[in-house]
Amino acid sequence: MVSINDRLKEAVRDVIEKPLHSEGCELADLVISQYKRGSTVRLFIYCENGVTLGKCASLSSLVGAVIDGTDLFVNGYTLEISSPGLDRPLSKVVDYKYRIGETVKLNFAKRSRPAVRAKIVSVSDSKIVFENENGSFTEDLTNIEKAKIVY
Numbered sequence: 064m065v066s067i068n069d070r071l072k073e074a075v076r077d078v079i080e081k082p083l084h085s086e087g088c089e090l091a092d093l094v095i096s097q098y099k100r101g102s103t104v105r106l107f108i109y110c111e112n113g114v115t116l117g118k119c120a121s122l123s124s125l126v127g128a129v130i131d132g133t134d135l136f137v138n139g140y141t142l143e144i145s146s147p148g149l150d151r152p153l154s155k156v157v158d159y160k161y162r163i164g165e166t167v168k169l170n171f172a173k174r175s176r177p178a179v180r181a182k183i184v185s186v187s188d189s190k191i192v193f194e195n196e197n198g199s200f201t202e203d204l205t206n207i208e209k210a211k212i213v214y
Contacts, residue, residue, distance in 0.1 A: 088109065108145075159210075167181065
């Protein structure tokens with residue numbers, strides 16, 4: 064069963080993805096928190112040239128105008144836009160796409176496989192190519208339980 068919040072998130076995603084793409088950005092995550100007097104809409108984004116404070120400000124104006132043109136938040140909303148952050152676990156293909164070249168610690172869904180550290184080499188569909196001291200290997204996203212950037 065789809066909750067009201069899930070339907071709202073999908074409706075917001077539908078109206079903001081095209082404007083984000085037009086600015087060279089992609090949605091990493093969307094969180095909507097509802098309160099008595101309105102909602103908070105948090106967008107976590109990746110951008111081709113990185114996420115800067117200026118980019119967040121310009122996207123806030125753009126996305127805010129798009130959302131204001133709908134009736135999705137009749138009791139008002141607060142919009143927050145930021146990068147996903149360095150400590151955020153990688154869980155979607157888009158997370159890996161914007162982290163190519165970085166080293167991650169991988170924990171696998173199959174508990175019998177030991178955790179490994181590897182560099183993200185490339186990403187396509189649900190397949191991620193990694194490389195470590197043992198060579199390169201490809202993993203399907205469904206085989207990865209958890210991945211975090213190693214500093």
